[in-house]
Amino acid sequence: MNRLTTSLGAFELTRFPEDPRDRLRAWDAADEYLLRHLESEPVDLSGTVVVVGDRWGALATALAEHRPVQITDSYLTQQATRANLRRSGADPEAVGLLSARDTPPGRIDVLLVRVPKSLALLEDQLHRLAPGVHPGTVVVGAGMVKEIHTSTLKLFERILGPTRTSLAEKKARLIFCTPDPRLGRTGSPWPLSYALPDGIGPVSGRTVTNHAGIFCAERLDIGTRFFLRHLPRRHGPDRVVDLGCGNGVVGTAAALANPEAEVTFVDESYQAVASAEATFRTNAGAGAKAEFLVGDGLSGVPAGTVDLVLNNPPFHTHQATTDATAWRMFTGARDALRPSGELWVIGNRHLGYHLKLRRLFGGCEVVASDQKFVVLRAVKA
The missing domain is CATH 3.40.50.150 (Vaccinia Virus protein VP39)
Structure with missing residues (x-):
């Protein structure tokens, strides 16, 4: 178990299933960078907050007081999130847990995306999320530098709108996307x-x-x-x-x-x-x-x-x-x-x-x- 310390609080987090011998953390520098950004801007989190691709529930747990919706393709991530919420003393119902197969919220005010390893999964997710995004939606992606490529940025730009990246910190980088309502919405090419x-x-x-x-x-x-x-x-x-x-x-x-x-x-x-x-x-x-x-x-x-x-x-x-x-x-x-x-x-x-x-x-x-x-x-x- 490891402690993630942020301006939002300190959280004891583990992966799932929990293994005392496992030295791998339940978060990384990209999660820390994203949470620092939300506080430093600051970003209004009073609306519908959607967290996509949260690896082990670190983001959802840290943002639990804002009642986010977590969307993940991983059953293990959902179980880790539940366990980490209980461990942090948060309301177990504070985070809405949706799978990648579920229909996302119809309106999204803040969209936080942990860039997945699969570019295809990112493409499918952005297509499914696009109908809920509006011109005022704050869209921030996060990933380690080795996870973010030109093709990653082009997907955000093609599906949601103009996109830029931050400077790297601790080998992590943020993605900032401004939704463009003039872009035509098309369905996902998957499956x-x-x-x-x-x-x-x-x-x-x-x-x-x-x-x-x-x-x-x-x-x-x-x-x-x-x-x-x-x-x-x-x-x-x-x-x-x-x-x-x-x-x-x-x-x-x-x-x-x-x-x-x-x-x-x-x-x-x-x-x-x-x-x-x-x-x-x-x-x-x-x-x-x-x-x-x-x-x-x-x-x-x-x-x-x-x-x-x-x-x-x-x-x-x-x-x-x-x-x-x-x-x-x-x-x-x-x-x-x-x-x-x-x-x-x-x-x-x-x-x-x-x-x-x-x-x-x-x-x-x-x-x-x-x-x-x-x-x-x-x-x-």
Whole structure:
């Protein structure tokens, strides 16, 4: 736990799920820069304040007395925000929590945007927010210097209005945008759909749907292609989980290969789960069974109820490289699996996932590998 000290107060903040061993902070210099700016100007926060892309709820918690609306694509961010509000003693209802799939407020007086890693997600968000922005709306973006590019500024300028940046402070920068009511409002170009290539099993030539912000939303990444070529061949009424489902192509392949299976798609991204559902509905038969969950890994799946978990774990949390997410996924899979249930994992060879799986499951085997990727199988005793 770390303390964020601002002119608005001091706040004890953590990421979610809270881990005492985690030294990563729940905020960064961009959050501090933005909060200092709101006080130094000062910005009138008496109207509708919308905070987009808040990483772990630091901005929403610091501004809780102004009753902001937080919009995020992350379930974990929402849980972190709730926990940090409780820890700060704020009214738990002080912040309105909306997902990236929800309709934003119809009028926005102050729009604060933490620039996301995905330019596509920023584009989609700005299009969705634009109808609520008016000529008097104060629009301020924030990010680390490495997160803000010319393409970032062009998006603000094209969708909302004239845009400029601040000087950098502690490797962070602010974006100032003046809404231009003369700009024509157009809808978001997302989601995108494309046909999958041949040679990747049951989903060859099928159509996949990607909402903004999904990993490799414009093409199928090479790791997933490799995984699809080496998925287990099973038959019967299995319960299968596509853990960290992304656009759902892996779980959909499992459903097509085994029509009797019931597939659960799980991701902490609202956009991902929406993509997975669209991909599955487009390709699966009318009688295919599936469940779609937004949550923290397999925490919402009862223990000992799953036959097969398919997993392509991320090794980044925002800008930080970490194996914490993979470790939680593997641990959750072990708990969710029935005895003799299987976890199949794909990862870059250098990540050493086989070591973690051996510690958790007592062993694992290499199903397939090439110079870059490895597919591993671990069985619950």
